[in-house]
Amino acid sequence: MTYTVSDNKSLQHQVQSAMDAQELKQAKTERRTAKSAFTRAEITLIHQISKERSIEEVREALRTKY
Secondary structure (H helix, E strand, C coil), X not given: CCCCHHHXXXXXXXXXXXXXXXXXXXXXXXXXXXXXXXXXXXXXXXXXXXXXXXXXXXXXXXHHHC
């Protein structure tokens, strides 16, 4: 079987598209992870403040968890 130049360009495009899809998936995963960590920190902060904890206790709670 012989390959033409257009076949080679098509193959290169397919490989690039697959790499782009993997990079996009990785970026989405990283964003989702960061967003959930931020949400957990926010909930911890709200909980600590609502319980009228001291500033040092709030800092320590955030420092130990995140």
